[in-house]
Amino acid sequence: MQHVKADEGMIPPAALDVSRVSHAYGPKQVLSDVSFMVPQGRFSVLLGLNGAGKTTLFSLICHLYDSRHGAIRIFGHDVVRQSGHALRRLGIVFQARTLDLDLSVYHNLAYHASLHGIGRGEARQRIGLLLQQVGMEDRLHAKVRALSGGQMRRVEIVRALLHRPPLLLLDEATVGLDIRSRADILATIRRLVAEERISVLWATHLIDEVDVSDRVVLLHKGRVLADGRVSDVVSASGTEDIGQAFGVLTQSGAQAEEVLR
Numbered sequence: 001m002q003h004v005k006a007d008e009g010m011i012p013p014a015a016l017d018v019s020r021v022s023h024a025y026g027p028k029q030v031l032s033d034v035s036f037m038v039p040q041g042r043f044s045v046l047l048g049l050n051g052a053g054k055t056t057l058f059s060l061i062c063h064l065y066d067s068r069h070g071a072i073r074i075f076g077h078d079v080v081r082q083s084g085h086a087l088r089r090l091g092i093v094f095q096a097r098t099l100d101l102d103l104s105v106y107h108n109l110a111y112h113a114s115l116h117g118i119g120r121g122e123a124r125q126r127i128g129l130l131l132q133q134v135g136m137e138d139r140l141h142a143k144v145r146a147l148s149g150g151q152m153r154r155v156e157i158v159r160a161l162l163h164r165p166p167l168l169l170l171d172e173a174t175v176g177l178d179i180r181s182r183a184d185i186l187a188t189i190r191r192l193v194a195e196e197r198i199s200v201l202w203a204t205h206l207i208d209e210v211d212v213s214d215r216v217v218l219l220h221k222g223r224v225l226a227d228g229r230v231s232d233v234v235s236a237s238g239t240e241d242i243g244q245a246f247g248v249l250t251q252s253g254a255q256a257e258e259v260l261r
């Protein structure tokens with residue numbers, strides 16, 4: 001699979017370019033030579049079982065840890081050497097909830113906006129607009145503690161988008177939500193991609209969150225087994241759908257890597 005580099009002439013850089021990244025916690029190797037790209041303005045899925053290494057990868061992308069092996073670029077900016085340029089283009093929703101339950105929706109968001117140097121007037125406007133986009137404009141002054149799990153996730157999505165990042169990463173954003181809330185959150189993000197042209201990497205272990213028109217990166221035990229359009233991954237694995245492809249690839253490991261990369 002060909003990976004286009006950011007500095008190749010007229011070709012626009014990928015929103016996210018992960019190149020040959022490895023990571024170990026002490027002696028435990030959790031990512032091995034991981035490479036893939038997230039194209040601009042598209043919804044891409046990072047699909048992997050629990051423990052595949054998705055959260056570790058996200059931690060490296062947002063520079064919580066140094067990636068000592070390999071390189072990560074956001075719109076062509078290296079997250080280690082040009083972290084300011086790279087990280088201001090990135091919004092992230094972590095798996096664990098991180099809102100202050102005792103503050104209102106507005107105060108949680110306004111606090112975050114001020115950390116990004118967004119003035120009070122602009123922050124108020126932006127918060128209003130984004131809450132409207134996620135269908136929560138009527139909850140501006142509600143205490144976060146009073147919100148449902150799905151509503152809290154929406155507030156976290158708004159918070160991640162306040163500084164207008166062109167790339168949004170979401171780590172198991174629907175975990176712990178009921179079926180209806182899961183579908184609503186996913187639809188909201190897909191609409192943002194279609195209407196605002198933001199680039200999204202959606203990490204999940206749930207196959208039913210993958211659409212046939214998506215791009216998918218299949219991560220298993222710290223290795224990328226497949227990377228490309230869902231239809232290509234499915235046909236290259238000789239199966240009928242991404243669920244079957246996932247099953248085949250995760251059972252046949254290295255052999256599958258030969259077929260699909």
Ligand SMILES: Nc1ncnc2c1ncn2[C@@H]1O[C@H](COP(=O)(O)OP(=O)(O)OP(=O)(O)O)[C@@H](O)[C@H]1O
Binds near residue numbers: 049050052053056
């Ligand atoms: N701080 C840490 N120290 C040691 N091992 C860790 C640490 N964080 C994660 N791991 C291990 O690294 C592997 C990958 O974990 P990671 O959380 O990145 O996977 P994941 O795909 O996000 O799974 P999940 O959805 O369950 O969080 C797992 O075996 C996990 O136990």
